[in-house]
Amino acid sequence: MALTIVSQSGGAAGGCASSGCGSSTDRLAHLPEAIRAKVNNHPCFSEDAHHHYARMHVAVAPACNIQCHYCNRKYDCSNESRPGVVSEVLTPDQAVKKVMAVAATIPQMTVLGIAGPGDPLANPERTLETFRQLSAKAPDIKLCVSTNGLALPAVVDELCQHNIEHVTITINCVDPDVGAKIYPWIFWNNRRIKGRKAAEILIEQQQKGLEMLVARGVLVKVNSVLIPGVNDEHLKEVSRVVKAKGAFLHNVMPLIAEAEHGTFYGIMGQRGPTTDELQRLQDACAGDMAMMRHCRQCRADAVGMLGEDRGHEFTLDRIEHLEIDYAAAMARRAEVHAAIEANRAAQRRQSGEAFVSLASLTRRLPAKPESRPVLMAVASTGGGVVNQHFGHAREFLIYEATAQDVRFIGARKVDLYCTGDETCGEAETSLQKTIRTLAGCEVVLCARIGYEPWGQLEAAGILPNGEHALEPIEEAVTAVYREMQESGRLDQSAPAQQRLSA
Amino acid sequence: MAFKIIEGCVNCWACEPLCPSQAITAGTPHFVIDAKKCTECDGAFAEPQCASICPVEGVILDGLGVPVNPPGSLTGIPPERMAAAMAEIRAR
Numbered sequence: 001m002a003l004t005i006v007s008q009s010g011g012a013a014g015g016c017a018s019s020g021c022g023s024s025t026d027r028l029a030h031l032p033e034a035i036r037a038k039v040n041n042h043p044c045f046s047e048d049a050h051h052h053y054a055r056m057h058v059a060v061a062p063a064c065n066i067q068c069h070y071c072n073r074k075y076d077c078s079n080e081s082r083p084g085v086v087s088e089v090l091t092p093d094q095a096v097k098k099v100m101a102v103a104a105t106i107p108q109m110t111v112l113g114i115a116g117p118g119d120p121l122a123n124p125e126r127t128l129e130t131f132r133q134l135s136a137k138a139p140d141i142k143l144c145v146s147t148n149g150l151a152l153p154a155v156v157d158e159l160c161q162h163n164i165e166h167v168t169i170t171i172n173c174v175d176p177d178v179g180a181k182i183y184p185w186i187f188w189n190n191r192r193i194k195g196r197k198a199a200e201i202l203i204e205q206q207q208k209g210l211e212m213l214v215a216r217g218v219l220v221k222v223n224s225v226l227i228p229g230v231n232d233e234h235l236k237e238v239s240r241v242v243k244a245k246g247a248f249l250h251n252v253m254p255l256i257a258e259a260e261h262g263t264f265y266g267i268m269g270q271r272g273p274t275t276d277e278l279q280r281l282q283d284a285c286a287g288d289m290a291m292m293r294h295c296r297q298c299r300a301d302a303v304g305m306l307g308e309d310r311g312h313e314f315t316l317d318r319i320e321h322l323e324i325d326y327a328a329a330m331a332r333r334a335e336v337h338a339a340i341e342a343n344r345a346a347q348r349r350q351s352g353e354a355f356v357s358l359a360s361l362t363r364r365l366p367a368k369p370e371s372r373p374v375l376m377a378v379a380s381t382g383g384g385v386v387n388q389h390f391g392h393a394r395e396f397l398i399y400e401a402t403a404q405d406v407r408f409i410g411a412r413k414v415d416l417y418c419t420g421d422e423t424c425g426e427a428e429t430s431l432q433k434t435i436r437t438l439a440g441c442e443v444v445l446c447a448r449i450g451y452e453p454w455g456q457l458e459a460a461g462i463l464p465n466g467e468h469a470l471e472p473i474e475e476a477v478t479a480v481y482r483e484m485q486e487s488g489r490l491d492q493s494a495p496a497q498q499r500l501s502a
Numbered sequence: 503m504a505f506k507i508i509e510g511c512v513n514c515w516a517c518e519p520l521c522p523s524q525a526i527t528a529g530t531p532h533f534v535i536d537a538k539k540c541t542e543c544d545g546a547f548a549e550p551q552c553a554s555i556c557p558v559e560g561v562i563l564d565g566l567g568v569p570v571n572p573p574g575s576l577t578g579i580p581p582e583r584m585a586a587a588m589a590e591i592r593a594r
């Protein structure tokens with residue numbers, strides 16, 4: 001029996017044919033080898049690498065040159081609505097020290113990003129200085145930057161002189177009439193410009209920057225914020241345009257708008273998309289190109305990867321006096337990376353076997369046309385295994401299981417925006433929030449789970465499952481799907497209430 | 503005459519590099535304009551640079567002490583609407 005392969009390249013030549021995990025590179029099989037190599041270890045691009053490597057951010061760029069209706073600078077959130085980032089603004093020198101200290105301590109950290117808290121290119125000198133130093137001192141760290149694109153064309157050439165691996169541009173529209181509903185003003189040529197004209201200039205610069213980067217061989221990812229009723233349908237056009245120009249990934253993120261954030265959209269009652277709407281749009285935009293569904297909106301944070309408690313090791317006064325032997329660190333890092341690669345290869349083989357056993361099982365059972373797909377949420381801190389306590393999970397990896405395969409759909413975050421800001425309403429308990437985040441999932445896999453959440457999850461029609469702790473995610477999802485199939489649960493349609501979207 | 507930065511400034515650094523008179527410096531609790539140095543951008547730019555990029559309404563006053571960016575002018579949120587939303591949040 002031919003197995004369905006999620007990758008679109010056809011055949012198993014790309015390596016892992018088992019599922020969505022690890023196959024994003026396969027889906028990129030049409031890209032030149034050099035680009036695929038860049039993607040392979042990148043926690044933001046490769047779904048599999050996401051489990052093993054991490055990136056970190058440094059906040060060196062506080063200034064911004066545009067205003068977005070989903071941003072409120074008072075709360076220090078960046079133009080791409082990166083959630084919950086509390087930024088301690090560093091000087092370039094401090095940032096470089098911090099990055100090298102983290103890299104020496106946490107070898108999994110392979111990518112350094114600058115994404116704000118404003119626009120990294122609005123006042124480019126701070127960003128460029130950080131990149132300049134790191135390219136020279138720590139050549140094994142890849143650099144990336146996120147921008148709204150307004151100032152991009154002016155700095156493309158200088159950016160390309162550094163160890164820049166990719167650039168993310170937030171592009172929410174290609175039509176100035178749509179843009180006028182998203183951007184109230186830009187700062188351009190020493191003036192504040194408002195309305196349609198502002199959007200027109202912004203769009204022109206974004207597109208120009210995109211073209212220039214592609215022409216110079218830099219990977220470009222495009223982020224879009226899905227704003228229902230404003231740019232939802234329009235994003236399909238955006239997707240078409242940016243792909244045609246050579247953007248290598250298009251990532252659609254949900255608008256997060258609450259009155260508490262004090263943003264235009266929040267105050268004016270603009271709603272964010274439901275999980276369903278988001279997924280539908282991501283599907284529509286996917287077309288023949290890999291959509292990055294696992295984007296965690298920059299939560300793939302290296303310091304967080306090894307537990308929140310490590311942040312204190314890298315406070316400014318500690319790193320200020322730290323002597324780092326980076327040559328030695330680099331050798332150690334290379335060893336760790338080699339071990340990770342060996343481990344990944346082994347895991348791919350293993351999950352491949354699990355996958356085949358499911359396939360043989362479905363062959364034995366009379367094929368049931370009604371064997372419907374099931375969404376499962378997984379709590380994991382990384383490493384590609386089910387290893388997190390339900391109550392500790394700040395985000396869940398969502399997998400879709402069918403009789404044919406297991407596919408990674410994306411990551412959903414709990415507590416999407418604020419993290420404990422006292423201005424946030426307490427109307428909803430965090431457990432309720434979590435349950436709402438899991439809407440549409442029928443199972444949640446975790447290492448352990450408390451008594452109370454267990455009951456509430458069950459009541460919400462989501463089955464908690466702690467029986468697959470420390471197993472590779474795909475094997476666990478496959479096993480649970482099989483149990484569901486055997487117990488006849490798949491003969492019934494998904495409980496109606498779960499169709500309730502967030 | 504000189505411009506002035508008052509409470510509410512979020513220390514975003516946007517204005518500082520733009521000032522043609524090097525009148526703006528980082529400070530605590532917020533950025534400050536040196537009144538002796540500020541030229542109101544006269545002769546250098548058609549519009550005062552600090553007030554043209556500042557993202558926060560009300561924090562930059564002109565030479566007469568009037569906010570250059572009054573409530574609603576930058577966010578587009580009508581001030582009544584903002585007040586109502588804030589009252590509602592406080593009531594929760």
Ligand code: SF4
Pocket residue numbers: 505520521522523524525526535539540541542543550551552553
């Ligand atoms: S008005 Fe012009 S000269 Fe005065 S502080 Fe602002 S930018 Fe500087």
Ligand code: SF4
Pocket residue numbers: 507510511512513514515516517518532533552555556557558561562
């Ligand atoms: S631009 Fe406005 S908020 Fe930013 S530092 Fe200057 S005065 Fe403060």
